[in-house]
Amino acid sequence: MSFNKDWEEVKMKDICTITSSKRIYRSEYKEKGIPFYRSKEIIEKFNNNEISNNLFISKDRYNEISKKHDIPKKREILLTSVGTLGVPYLIKENEKFYFKDGNLTWFKDFEENILSEYVYYWLQSDLAKRQIKAITIGSTQQALTIKSLKKLDIKLPNYKLQKVICDYINSFDKKIENNNKMNKTLEEMAQTIYKNWFVDFEPFQDEEFVDSELGMIPEGWEVVPFENLFEFQKGKTPKNKSKENKDGYLKYLTISVLSGKKTLYGEPTEKNTLVNENDVIMVMDGSRSGKIFFGTSGIVASTLAKLNIINDKISNGFIYLLAKYQEKEFMKNTTGSAVPHADKKYILNKKIAIPKDKNLLNNFNKSINDIRTKISLNRQENQSLKELRDSLLPKLMSGEIRVPIEENKEV
DSSP: OOOOTTOEEEEGGGTSEEEOOOOOOGGGOBSSSEEEEOHHHHHHHHHHSSOSSOEEEOHHHHHHHHHHSOOOOTTOEEEEOBSSOOOEEEOOTTOOOEEOBTTEEEEEOOOTTOOHHHHHHHHHSHHHHHHHHHHOBOSSSOBOOHHHHTTOEEEEOOHHHHHHHHHHHHHHHHHHHHHHHHHHHHHHHHHHHHHHHHTSOGGGTTSOEEEETTEEEETTEEEEEGGGTEEEEEOOOOSSEESSOOTTOEEEEOHHHHTTSOOOEEOOOTTSOEEOTTOEEEEOBSTTTTOEEESOOEEEOTTEEEEEEOOTTOOHHHHHHHHHHTHHHHHHSEEOSSSOEEOHHHHHHOEEEEESOHHHHHHHHHHHHHHHHHHHHHHHHHHHHHHHHHHHHHHHHHTSSOOOGGGOOOO
């Protein structure tokens, strides 16, 4: 049953202004200053609420632009319009940045009876995605034009109901955000515990220390190379791939997928390398060689490798923290000129001091595994919340189901 008899169908151009930005040239990029967003940065912010590698323009250039032109403000929307299309971003309060023209389209100056958050959520729904697909141009490089975006049809309830729907959907996003914050804290806690144990030896300061090739280490510990702890198992591209999840398919873990930029699936065979949430993955080829990922399952791409444990004293959680602590060094010391590659020989020759007492390592492994379990449960809950939210979006946005005001509560 539909409840949208009183909803009004309008063109996007009738409820807001759709435009782009003043052009910024590549020569104006700086190492620090005001963040500069392209599609890549918006996709990362949409998926992870953080950016892996910022571009900047100078503060002087930003101030010059802001004096002569309008700049993005709170509750306005940016939409990716080249490459990966249709990913929206709702600008937050006091967020200072500028963005690349053409890559992103800017929705601003919303009419008084229009809640921009409603448009933001509508752009995430299947209702919008179908229209966006229909107006996409280009083959090798897909794109959206401002002219076509202005013609998007959107059905709107009254302002009060827009607010009710947005509050309801936002309750899912708040829970997801809280879980992400909790996981970030748990991740930092695990890193701190690792550093205290294996770098600073804090829990063992009252014990005897002996000299080693790594310096002074607790008595009863031994220095071992990484090659005695784990080995690399290279990934392989699945024979059949898809953007949609099919029966028998698993998530295909490319760098873009692990970074939250896209979702791909593949049909696994016995030749493929598979991982679960407890396995550690390293980027082996490309500009991000040496980067570490942990906590996901699927088929490992050919540019990645699984780190297999070959020492029964340690856990995957230990391997992850060890590799994560060394990540910047791994990414700095790569091989290859045109295309960087993780230097397996350099990595496997690295050394660490660990206790000979297996029970001592078991205590560490247990504390880390408990933290990883909590992180994993939060991720699983987030996945369930995202799936439920995404299934409700088109029904809420079409009026197929409604959220009565008295039921407008947080999840």
